[in-house]
Amino acid sequence: MTGPLRPWHPEDFDDWCETCGAAPGQFCKPTCDTGYTAEDFRRDAERRDQDAPAPPEQGTPPPFRRSEDAAMPQELPTQEQFDAFADDVARELGTHCRTAPLPEYSRGLARLIIDGDGRAVRLCQPHDEQPSRLKVCAALPDEAQVQTPSIGFTAISARHVAREITRRLCPLHTEAAELSAQIAARQQAEASARAAVAEAVAGALPGARIEEQYRRTRIIWQHDARPPGQQGPVQVDSVCVIVGAFGESVTVEASGRPDRVISMLAAFAQPRRE
Template sequence: MTRELTTQEQFDAFADEVARELGTHCRTVELIDYDGGLGRLIITGDGRALRLCQPDDRHPDSLKIHAALPDGNKMIAPSIGVTARTARHVAREITRRLYPLHTEAARQAAELAAKQEAEESDRTAFARSSGLLARILDTARPGHRRLVCSVSAAPETLVAVLRADSDPDGASQLDEAEAVEFTTILALGLASGSPGGLVIRTAAPSSPDQVYGWRLRTGDFEPLTAGEIFDAYCTNADSGDLVPPESDVDYCVPPDLGPDATPSTHRR
């Protein structure tokens, strides 16, 4: 025999019974965002929000129960249909059928949210990387320019080289494949927080080469001092021994890239 649920008062009392059957820490509250008929919200002891609804008053014993997922996810909340025989029967169906669906849906929702967050982080890092590269080229003097970016990543250090010579109009001539690889590795260092660095060497007629760079550390892009870039170029990376500095090379502080690294147009 099913319960007669034709008024909100009767429905609320039935929802209270279902909540008691589900556990001592369950409670019910008003379902304020439902206008499809009788409804009540059950909050379980472990934080689940169950929407107990009567979608069709022509069938007052047919209930629909939705288990809510976190706000902002794009998955459909799991639900089951159940007959209002007794509160114990409804609670049993929630435990037997709805809880497993909700657990799986919540797991998938968490994975989807993590994936979306990672994708957004990657997009942000790539945009920042592109902007930094554009500003570096904008502030570098014209001539022959060679950039090297390295990022420490398991199982080996990633290195990208970019040649960005400027034409007589001052625009950078970039190889598409090199530029994408360079920007991607720089973005990886920014997004992951892995240690690394970026060094640029410029050469122009009748003047010493200029060498300067930045370090990558915990996602920050910090300029190297002239002493640091000198030490990096004059130290053997394998043995740690000092090596003589090159002649006609100016180890210098990098130019100010400004507060924002906004992309600009460069020829590829």
């Protein structure tokens, strides 16, 4: 395409705003920080007037300018066509973007777009009956903990798609990636603290079995209380310890011969030596 693009118009948007809920073809609410408001339109109009070229001399036909206004949605029925379109979108995005296959996506055609910093988005065509309708989702390291932001649009052109990704998805992608990193760091700190306490407990119970569970560690110790070589019913002393999420609490369940359990409780009740 040649020539500068005209400013946005409300009718350019064929999706609901995911931030303020404005309907397609309508301005976003004044408080919306990701959509297109009337104030944005006013600024674009002023910029357009300032950048407008001088009117042509009388008798000179106006120059022909190709515009996305007249572009028809592109239908991408095959994976090869979709891959080529994704490559064009990556070039429009710049920032050393590249594409890669996305075989795990089974609902339709898809391609992964990755920038030079390793951030990635999934460009998808979720519905075969609407080959010009696309969806792009942020690809996060751990999507089980963070809701993955996504937007939808029509495949008018690679430039249009790249612009929608930059304008609408990138801010949401950044926020989600930061939240995902915070959650990962918190989970790592939690696991490290719990592991330190579990290691100390297991050290006090030689031969104990350690079982990792969701946000807690279970430690089981069992011992045959019969003297060596003695026959008769099995007598087992057992201790089950649950270490809490951050290792801030330890729950103990013990069973066995009364003298062993009583001595353990007596030791537990002893005043703490500073």
